[in-house]
Amino acid sequence: MWMATEALVELENVFFARGPHPVLDGVNMRIPRGAIVALMGASGGGKTTMLNLMAGTLRPQSGQIRVAGQDLKTLSEEAIYSLRRQMGMLFQHSALFTDLSAFENVAFPLRRHFRLPEGILRKLVMMKLEAVGLRGAAGLLPAELSGGMGRRVALARAVVMDPMLIFYDEPFTGLDPISVGIIASLIKRLNAALGATSVLVSHDVEETLSIADHGFILAGGKIIAEGSPDALRSSDSALARQFLGGQPDGPVPFHYPTQQDYAAALRDSRSSGERF
Numbered sequence: 001m002w003m004a005t006e007a008l009v010e011l012e013n014v015f016f017a018r019g020p021h022p023v024l025d026g027v028n029m030r031i032p033r034g035a036i037v038a039l040m041g042a043s044g045g046g047k048t049t050m051l052n053l054m055a056g057t058l059r060p061q062s063g064q065i066r067v068a069g070q071d072l073k074t075l076s077e078e079a080i081y082s083l084r085r086q087m088g089m090l091f092q093h094s095a096l097f098t099d100l101s102a103f104e105n106v107a108f109p110l111r112r113h114f115r116l117p118e119g120i121l122r123k124l125v126m127m128k129l130e131a132v133g134l135r136g137a138a139g140l141l142p143a144e145l146s147g148g149m150g151r152r153v154a155l156a157r158a159v160v161m162d163p164m165l166i167f168y169d170e171p172f173t174g175l176d177p178i179s180v181g182i183i184a185s186l187i188k189r190l191n192a193a194l195g196a197t198s199v200l201v202s203h204d205v206e207e208t209l210s211i212a213d214h215g216f217i218l219a220g221g222k223i224i225a226e227g228s229p230d231a232l233r234s235s236d237s238a239l240a241r242q243f244l245g246g247q248p249d250g251p252v253p254f255h256y257p258t259q260q261d262y263a264a265a266l267r268d269s270r271s272s273g274e275r276f
């Protein structure tokens with residue numbers, strides 16, 4: 001089922017370095033249409049970089065990235081820009097414009113990209129506010145919203161153009177547990193309602209796996225484990241277990257490792273069977 005569905009995003013042997021330091025060192029990934037996938041791994045491991053590569057805002061030094069069948073390398077800036085209009089993004093720091101109402105925040109991408117009659121724009125915006133349960137808050141300013149409500153407005157703004165692909169980077173950070181649950185269920189509902197595909201980066205492993213169809217664990221610049229949430233939870237890879245269990249020590253030691261220690265830990269973990 002997982003492999004049978006057509007891929008919306010594919011990464012093939014992607015290599016990306018910042019100066020002399022490889023961030024991604026041969027990443028392969030396949031994301032089927034309609035799926036919600038979780039991308040997990042240690043801080044600084046390159047998760048946000050991967051989202052930027054998929055969105056075409058960064059280009060890899062080598063390897064291929066295909067989105068909706070198109071090789072990003074072969075696309076003009078203009079073609080990438082128009083592809084990006086079909087992508088929605090909710091980043092932890094994608095703050096609302098403080099001097100605009102919830103309505104105008106959600107309307108912003110539509111006003112920027114289209115010249116719509118006011119009545120149609122209003123309908124589109126109110127539909128999205130309704131979808132996140134905030135129709136009644138349309139006229140409020142961000143300062144009048146709770147943290148969780150603000151995040152829901154940002155979510156409505158991220159999907160107002162009906163994207164085919166939605167990126168979430170730490171969408172739960174700074175929220176209370178109830179708001180986290182609400183955002184998680186909205187991510188799932190919106191993905192289904194829009195017929196979209198979602199890529200979710202989060203340190204909140206349990207919440208993330210509760211809505212994901214498939215998870216990837218990134219370490220040392222490579223995907224070291226992937227599978228369904230259940231398969232990942234019962235993984236016998238020590239690295240996967242350390243990430244999912246949030247254990248301070250394991251193959252990735254608590255003490256900041258030297259490059260060699262880390263490389264050796266990854267090698268050991270790899271030889272103990274990490275894929276599913």
Ligand SMILES: Nc1ncnc2c1ncn2[C@@H]1O[C@H](COP(=O)(O)OP(=O)(O)OP(=O)(O)O)[C@@H](O)[C@H]1O
Binds near residue numbers: 041
């Ligand atoms: N603009 C930049 N210039 C230079 N180095 C950068 C830049 N952005 C990220 N990096 C480096 O690239 C590496 C990967 O960063 P990235 O933000 O992709 O990791 P991450 O897995 O998303 O981390 P986190 O979970 O902490 O957000 C890190 O070592 C980071 O310091």
